[in-house]
Amino acid sequence: MLQVGLTHFLVVSAILFSLGVYGIVTRKNAVMVLMGIELVLNAANINFVAFSRFSGFGLGGQMTALFVIVLAAAEAAIALAIVLNIYKQFTNVNIDEIDHLKD
Amino acid sequence: MNYYDILFYLFAIITLASAWFVVTTRNVIYSAFFLLFTFFGVAGIYVLLAADFIAVVQIMVYVGGILILLLFGVMLTNKITNVDIKSGTANLLSASLLTGVLMGALVSVMIFTDWKVEPAEIQTTTIKTLGTMLLTDYVLFFELLGILLLIALIGAASIARREKE
Amino acid sequence: MSESLIINLSVAILFLPLLGFTVVVLLGKRFPKLYLFEVGIISIAFILSLIVMFAKLSYYPNNIVAQFTWITMGSAPSAGSFNIDLGISIDNITVMMLFVVNLISLLVHLFSIEYMHGDKRYTRYFSYLGIFTFSMLGIVLTNNLLMMYIFWELVGLSSYLLIGFWFEKKSAADASKKAFIVNRIGDIGMFIGILILFANYQTFTFDAIYAQIEAGNMPFGDSAWLTAAGILIFLGAVGKSAQFPLHVWLPDAMEGPTPVSALIHAATMVAAGVYLVTRIFVMLTADAMLTIAVVGAFTSFVAATIALTQNDIKKVLAYSTVSQLGYMVMSLGVGAYAFAFFHLVTHAFFKACMFLGSGSVIHAMHHEQDIRNMGGLKKKMPITYYTFLISTLAISGVPLTSGFLSKDGILAGTLAFGKLTGHWLIPLMAFTVAGMTAFYMFRLVLLTFHGEPRDHHKYDHAHESPKLMVAPLVILAALSVFIWYTPNPIAADSGWVLSSWIKTPTQVVPNETRFDFMKPDAAFETNSGQHAESHGTITHSTLYTETMHWAHYKAMFASLAVAGLGILLAFAFYFWKKLNADKLAEKIKPLYNFSLNKWYLDEVYDATAVNGTLNSGKGFSWFDQKIVDGAVNGSAYVTRVVSKISGWFDTYVVDGFVNFTALLSGFVGLLFRKLQTGKVQTYVAFVVFAVIVLLLLFKPF
Numbered sequence: 001m002l003q004v005g006l007t008h009f010l011v012v013s014a015i016l017f018s019l020g021v022y023g024i025v026t027r028k029n030a031v032m033v034l035m036g037i038e039l040v041l042n043a044a045n046i047n048f049v050a051f052s053r054f055s056g057f058g059l060g061g062q063m064t065a066l067f068v069i070v071l072a073a074a075e076a077a078i079a080l081a082i083v084l085n086i087y088k089q090f091t092n093v094n095i096d097e098i099d100h101l102k103d
Numbered sequence: 104m105n106y107y108d109i110l111f112y113l114f115a116i117i118t119l120a121s122a123w124f125v126v127t128t129r130n131v132i133y134s135a136f137f138l139l140f141t142f143f144g145v146a147g148i149y150v151l152l153a154a155d156f157i158a159v160v161q162i163m164v165y166v167g168g169i170l171i172l173l174l175f176g177v178m179l180t181n182k183i184t185n186v187d188i189k190s191g192t193a194n195l196l197s198a199s200l201l202t203g204v205l206m207g208a209l210v211s212v213m214i215f216t217d218w219k220v221e222p223a224e225i226q227t228t229t230i231k232t233l234g235t236m237l238l239t240d241y242v243l244f245f246e247l248l249g250i251l252l253l254i255a256l257i258g259a260a261s262i263a264r265r266e267k268e
Numbered sequence: 269m270s271e272s273l274i275i276n277l278s279v280a281i282l283f284l285p286l287l288g289f290t291v292v293v294l295l296g297k298r299f300p301k302l303y304l305f306e307v308g309i310i311s312i313a314f315i316l317s318l319i320v321m322f323a324k325l326s327y328y329p330n331n332i333v334a335q336f337t338w339i340t341m342g343s344a345p346s347a348g349s350f351n352i353d354l355g356i357s358i359d360n361i362t363v364m365m366l367f368v369v370n371l372i373s374l375l376v377h378l379f380s381i382e383y384m385h386g387d388k389r390y391t392r393y394f395s396y397l398g399i400f401t402f403s404m405l406g407i408v409l410t411n412n413l414l415m416m417y418i419f420w421e422l423v424g425l426s427s428y429l430l431i432g433f434w435f436e437k438k439s440a441a442d443a444s445k446k447a448f449i450v451n452r453i454g455d456i457g458m459f460i461g462i463l464i465l466f467a468n469y470q471t472f473t474f475d476a477i478y479a480q481i482e483a484g485n486m487p488f489g490d491s492a493w494l495t496a497a498g499i500l501i502f503l504g505a506v507g508k509s510a511q512f513p514l515h516v517w518l519p520d521a522m523e524g525p526t527p528v529s530a531l532i533h534a535a536t537m538v539a540a541g542v543y544l545v546t547r548i549f550v551m552l553t554a555d556a557m558l559t560i561a562v563v564g565a566f567t568s569f570v571a572a573t574i575a576l577t578q579n580d581i582k583k584v585l586a587y588s589t590v591s592q593l594g595y596m597v598m599s600l601g602v603g604a605y606a607f608a609f610f611h612l613v614t615h616a617f618f619k620a621c622m623f624l625g626s627g628s629v630i631h632a633m634h635h636e637q638d639i640r641n642m643g644g645l646k647k648k649m650p651i652t653y654y655t656f657l658i659s660t661l662a663i664s665g666v667p668l669t670s671g672f673l674s675k676d677g678i679l680a681g682t683l684a685f686g687k688l689t690g691h692w693l694i695p696l697m698a699f700t701v702a703g704m705t706a707f708y709m710f711r712l713v714l715l716t717f718h719g720e721p722r723d724h725h726k727y728d729h730a731h732e733s734p735k736l737m738v739a740p741l742v743i744l745a746a747l748s749v750f751i752w753y754t755p756n757p758i759a760a761d762s763g764w765v766l767s768s769w770i771k772t773p774t775q776v777v778p779n780e781t782r783f784d785f786m787k788p789d790a791a792f793e794t795n796s797g798q799h800a801e802s803h804g805t806i807t808h809s810t811l812y813t814e815t816m817h818w819a820h821y822k823a824m825f826a827s828l829a830v831a832g833l834g835i836l837l838a839f840a841f842y843f844w845k846k847l848n849a850d851k852l853a854e855k856i857k858p859l860y861n862f863s864l865n866k867w868y869l870d871e872v873y874d875a876t877a878v879n880g881t882l883n884s885g886k887g888f889s890w891f892d893q894k895i896v897d898g899a900v901n902g903s904a905y906v907t908r909v910v911s912k913i914s915g916w917f918d919t920y921v922v923d924g925f926v927n928f929t930a931l932l933s934g935f936v937g938l939l940f941r942k943l944q945t946g947k948v949q950t951y952v953a954f955v956v957f958a959v960i961v962l963l964l965l966f967k968p969f
Contacts, residue, residue: 004108006220009148010213012115016122016145018206021956023126025198025949031176032131033949035138038169039122042145045157053152056221059232062154063241066233069157069164070248074255076169080176081263087180095948198953205956208963239340 009050017043030083030093034076041072111151118144131177135170142166156230275334277320278358281366282405284313285373289398296391303394307377310401314370321363325769332358333411335473350470357411357474360769361546361609365408368613369536372620373401375740376531379624382737383527383631393433393525400426400532407540412472413462413501416544420458420504423537424451430532431524443520450517454507461500464493474547481551482776491553491781498556501548502563509541509593512567516869518590522582526630529582530623534589535616542596542612549605550773553781561601561685565697568594570867572704576711577853577864580637581626584712588663589619591701595678602694603786603812604681606770611674613765614748618659618671621744625656628737629716632730636723639712644721648730651738653717655745660713662748664706665831668757670748675702677766680823684815688785702827706834714842758824785812 016039023036045065052061087093121140128134142165149158237245288309292302324332335355377397384393403426406419432444462472468487469477487493505511510518521533532538545552545560552560568591575587592615599608630637632649646653662671679702682695721727732738750757753765775786840846853860862868 004111006218007214008111008115009152010218011210012118012148014209014213015119015206016141018202018209019119019122019126021205021952022198022202025202025953025956026126026195029131031173031180032134034173034176035125035134038138038165038173039125039141042141042165045161046145046148046152049149049152049154049157053154054220055218059229059236062157062229062233063236065154065157066160067244067248069160070252073164073168074252076172077255077259078262080172081259083176084179084263093180194949194953201953201956201960204960208960212963242339 006050006054009046013043013046013050016040016046028094030086030095031080033095034079034083037079038072038076041068044068107151110147114144114147114151117141118148131181132174135174135177138173139166139170142170153229155228156233271328271332274320274323274328274332274358275356277316278356278366278409281313281316281320281370282356282402282409284309284316285398285401285405289395289402292391292395292398296395300391303381303391306394306398307374307381309398310370310374310377313401313405314374317363317366317370320358321367324358324363325360333475335411352414353412353471353473354415355411355473356409358409360771361543362408364609364613364769365543366405368616369401369404369408372531372535372616372744373397373404375620375624375743376527379530379627379737379740380525380527382734383627384525389433393430396426396429396433397528397531400430400537404536404540407543411474413465413474413477414472416547417455417459417462420455420508420540420544423532423540424448424455424508427451427521427532427537430528431521433524433528437523440523443517443523447517447521450514451507454503454505454514456503457500457506458504461497461503464488464497464500468493478550478776484778486778491778494551494777494781495553495555498548498552499559502545502556502560505541505544505597506563507541508544509538509597510567510590511541511563511594511597512570513869515567515571515590516866516873519583519586519866522580522586526582526623526627529586530620530627533586534623535620538589538593539596539612539616542593542600542608545597545600546605546609549600550776552775553777554783554786555781557601557603557783558691559601561598561691561694564594564596564598564601565682565694566594568592568598568701569697570594572701572708573863574866575708576704577860579640581629581639581642581712581716582623582637584639584708585619585622585626588705588709591705592619592663595675595698595701598694598698599678599681602681602685603783604678604685605772606766607674607677607681609770610753610765611678614662614670614674614753617744617747618662618669621655621659621741621748622663624737624741624744625652625659628652628733628741631733631737633726634729636726639715641723641726642716642721643719643723644717644727645730646717648727649717649732651732652741655741656717657713658745659748660709664709664835665702665827666835667828668750670750670753672757673750673753676824676827679827680816680819683819683823683826684785684812687815687819688812689783699826699830703830703834706831707838710835710838711842714838718843759820785815 020036020039020043023039024033027033027036045068048061048065048068050061051057052059052065055061083093090097118141121137121144124137125134125141128137142161146158146161149155149161288306292306296302333355335353337351338354339352377394380393380397384390387393400423403419403422407416407423410416410419428444428448431447432441435441435444464487465477466472469480469485471477481494487497507514518533518538522529524533571587571590571594575584575591578584578587592611596608596611596615599605599611628649629642629645629652632645632652633642636642658669662669665672665675679695679698682698686692686695775782837847841849841852865871
């Protein structure tokens with residue numbers, strides 16, 4: 001096998017990203033969809049850190065990854081609050097049944 | 104194959120395998136626990152990328168914060184009788200087709216692009232540099248994120264508390 | 269006592285009221301007794317400030333500065349790297365202000381315990397007093413313009429909260445909005461001024477800015493910008509200290525509870541503007557100083573003429589405050605720095621005493637504020653009467669009071685200024701105002717406390733206020749006597765306050781932009797400087813010192829004469845009834861109305877600023893209706909003619925085509941409607957699909 005380099009990390013991140021998208025598209029439970037979103041964000045973060053390590057940009061990539069983590073935390077909090085609200089409203093969190101936007 | 108490579112493959116396999124289980128297991132609680140392994144695997148990858156501080160933050164924030172939050176989300180939105188909380192799935196076939204193509208496309212982009220590689224000098228610890236950058240070049244973003252977190256905190260509390268009419 | 273102890277104590281004084289505010293505002297609802305905690309906190313702060321004042325004044329002739337770097341800015345390409353420092357600076361003026369603010373705050377807290385008793389937001393009121401005290405102390409202690417600006421806005425906020433404390437009343441809510449907006453106008457100027465200085469010197473710290481100015485470093489290379497910066501920062505003081513033309517908010521601010529008027533709108537916050545000007549005094553050029561002097565003199569004149577005819581007891585006091593603030597500002601403008609600050613301190617005490625006294629009267633008369641319905645209260649409320657009388661004597665400039673000392677100094681300063689520069693209008697206005705002040709203050713006293721009661725029902729129910737309300741009055745009245753400031757009741761210079769406590773700083777602006785008399789003797793060729801050192805108060809030049817000496821006794825006798833005349837007239841009108849005020853008012857009806865209606869300034873602002881906005885809206889609406897609609901109608905007519913011609917074409921040719929298209933799009937719509945599922949996941953899938961299509965389209969691999 002090749003010496004482990006930038007490409008390896010990027011491939012891992014690409015696969016992780018696709019798995020995240022798969023989770024988002026297939027799961028019915030809103031919390032599971034959130035897990036998918038976290039996977040996607042992690043994939044993006046791996047890219048940032050990998051480029052920061054291999055492409056001579058300094059630590060800017062790591063800084064961005066840090067900010068993404070913060071944003072993910074804020075996003076998770078808000079999203080779960082919304083999910084709780086939806087649960088109160090519909091007594092379930094299966095997002096394929098919540099399609100009132102259509103009407 | 105040196106240690107670095109072995110470690111990389113180990114972490115990559117942990118990450119991807121557990122991520123696979125996260126998105127395929129029908130049991131929500133299992134899913135959450137596999138997510139834990141994914142986060143640890145990603146943290147390991149960060150370490151291999153010489154990003155020690157990010158790795159620690161990953162474990163603290165994702166495992167310590169977001170994952171716990173997700174578990175609470177699971178428990179608050181299900182009538183818990185046992186750990187066997189199922190989650191249905193939809194459009195399995197078309198979705199796997201779609202993401203399969205996506206994965207192929209992305210991976211081929213990653214492999215066949217001629218990346219400009221210029222290894223950065225590896226620091227023994229990045230915390231000091233990151234800390235200085237946070238309070239100098241990135242101070243505006245830093246403050247803005249602080250405000251954002253505050254708003255998210257208030258917003259989350261007020262949204263979750265809203266009574267059903 | 270070491271320097272670091274003084275610094276630590278000062279920081280403690282600063283943050284104690286914040287602690288009080290936080291605790292009371294968070295827990296006040298649950299523990300209604302917490303207002304006592306707030307009062308206790310202020311007592312501790314007051315005792316600490318007393319200690320700090322005596323330590324600083326006795327042992328440390330130099331400034332004590334403590335600062336730390338708050339933000340290290342990365343180096344910007346054009347400006348180079350710089351830091352933002354925060355810190356406190358303690359000089360003699362600071363510790364005196366600490367003492368004044370804490371003392372009055374404490375007395376107002378005590379007074380409010382009784383006055384506000386039974387209010388439904390009782391603890392909330394005390395927490396607001398706490399945040400106000402905190403922000404005011406911040407203004408006093410800071411050593412840089414940034415913190416000054418932050419705390420400046422904080423006092424604005426607390427003033428807003430307290431004016432609108434009874435926000436159920438529409439007039440109170442309106443007054444708080446008015447105060448806030450009018451203050452913002454001044455603050456914009458202040459902000460631009462600060463930015464001019466910061467853009468040039470990359471620092472907010474006073475001392476660092478002054479050091480650079482002294483080194484001959486002009487903003488944008490021109491001293492005119494320095495003048496501009498001085499005037500712009502002064503604009504902040506114009507707003508906060510209610511100078512013309514932004515004074516209109518202060519009389520309206522009397523809608524707040526009366527103890528608040530005493531604390532914020534008489535003694536401390538409105539003096540913050542004057543304090544700001546003392547802080548930037550050394551960087552004021554001659555042009556800026558002249559502007560300040562003229563604004564101050566005009567303000568005091570306008571306000572005094574309005575105060576002559578007002579009938580609301582608090583409105584009279586409010587305009588008198590505006591007038592006295594104008595005095596202080598004018599005094600700074602003419603270079604009488606020490607007297608301006610001295611007057612700030614003495615005025616804080618006697619004006620707070622008057623406001624609390626009026627609060628006591630209003631309390632006793634069951635919220636009656638119109639002096640035409642009072643009268644004869646002397647018998648019912650003797651302590652309130654005598655304390656009010658002492659402070660009235662002080663503001664009128666009667667000898668043996670503190671007001672006499674400070675006012676006389678200011679008048680002498682204006683007189684010397686007039687002689688040295690030829691601007692005689694300023695001393696003229698100052699002396700006129702002194703006479704008017706004596707007149708309207710005694711009019712107020714005579715109408716309120718003497719004569720026959722005019723509203724017997726309310727008079728019968730009036731009673732002396734409880735001890736907790738009277739005690740602050742007595743303390744403040746006691747502080748309005750000369751003995752605290754100087755042993756010699758006719759010469760303020762010989763007292764400790766002026767000879768050793770307040771030191772006039774040396775200007776840092778270049779010599780050619782100063783007034784002649786403010787140049788040091790080396791630049792100004794006179795024979796000898798032997799007097800310059802003997803009097804610590806005046807350090808400008810020998811000529812100035814001599815002129816002040818020349819002006820001293822002249823100003824004293826002139827001010828005594830005009831004050832005596834004013835008092836005599838007040839007695840003639842309202843006590844002996846030799847003259848009839850109503851008949852006189854009838855004779856000079858236009859002038860009387862002009863004064864009664866506050867120079868119609870509110871109406872002018874309504875007509876210009878407020879209605880201007882409304883009218884421009886109406887103008888646009890007219891433009892819309894006549895011009896735009898006219899054009900539209902005209903084109904409509906043309907269109908109608910054309911459309912008749914094309915009508916038949918439409919019916920037969922186009923319609924056929926349209927109907928066909930409608931059918932087609934209806935069919936396509938049915939098809940696409942299937943895609944619009946309302947399910948988020950379907951949409952995500954579409955996005956992914958689109959990404960794949962794009963990837964294949966561009967083939968980056």
